[in-house]
Amino acid sequence: MKRVEGVIFDWAGTTVDFGCIAPINAFIEIFKMVGIDITLEEAREPMGMLKRDHIKTILQMPRISKLWEKKYGKSFDEKDINKLYSKFEKILMESLSQYTDPIPYVLETVEFLREQGIKIGSTTGYTNNMMKIVVKGAKDKGYSPDFWVTPDTTKSYGRPYPYMIFRNMEALGLLTTWKVVKVGDTVADIKEGVNSGVWSVGVAVGSSQMGVNIEQFNSLSKEDKMNMVQKVKEVFLKAGADFVVENMSELPMLIEKINILIGEGKRPGI
Known part of the structure; x- marks a missing residue:
């Protein structure tokens, strides 16, 4: 047919x-926790991706990458992505049922x-x-x-x-x-x-x-x-x-x- x-x-x-709304709030919060403020637009740009890939994509954005290097004196690495993802998962899991x-x-x-x-x-x-x-x-x-x-x-x-x-x-x-x-x-x-x-x-x-x-x-x-x-x-x-x-x-x-x-x-x- x-x-x-x-x-x-x-x-x-x-x-x-x-x-x-649920993941956006979590993305903004985890970057704030490590001393970097990302915009709503930056948080949303990679939406739809696997969440770990989403975090990596934000870190690869030129503005965010420069802020990271300025704050930590080095480029981000896989360990940094894993730490951010761990924070993200905890925050999101606590709020998901509301969304x-x-x-x-x-x-x-x-x-x-x-x-x-x-x-x-x-x-x-x-x-x-x-x-x-x-x-x-x-x-x-x-x-x-x-x-x-x-x-x-x-x-x-x-x-x-x-x-x-x-x-x-x-x-x-x-x-x-x-x-x-x-x-x-x-x-x-x-x-x-x-x-x-x-x-x-x-x-x-x-x-x-x-x-x-x-x-x-x-x-x-x-x-x-x-x-x-x-x-x-x-x-x-x-x-x-x-x-x-x-x-x-x-x-x-x-x-x-x-x-x-x-x-x-x-x-x-x-």
Whole structure:
């Protein structure tokens, strides 16, 4: 049958934790603990990656790298990354349970997809231990995908590598990549989808890329909301997204559009 058979979602910033707040707070805090202030933008730039890789990427930023050398008289090394990650993991684990609320329209959209016989998978930049907390909290609030996988099970090859998507396809019995849709809220998510050959879809509202919590978003004027959404769409399309939806309520209609494209012989990235 020439139609979408599986949708693979990201977690924080896509299906739960509007604005992807939990990890951002932790990244800012661990750098503050070692005497370096990073900006919100710097903390968010590598979002979607394996968290240890995320920390390393921040350290490699020219401004942060210079601050580190000035403070410690040397370049950072693997031991420094490990120490920062250890601090990060402790802080995040203590706060994760507070950030498992489903993002608006997620529950209704997942229910619709399941009614269409579509399987629901998921990937993340969190570890297995982190996900145990997130999965339980989300399930208690109505969201539970058919499968979830972390970089712990792909030899720490997280995004933008495609292996977590392939693990989902294996577990869910999905045969071909062009019948699968990946939905995420970061550039790393988009590249994960592109590199795996599935339809790569970005979601704007609630995303880490947009970078605001739900109260901040709701307080914006209609014009400001439209401008923020447009900026996010431009970033995702530039990164290679096949499509970008404003929020999850638009996904069912997009799935129908992709079904038509599949029927016409179109494939992702073309």
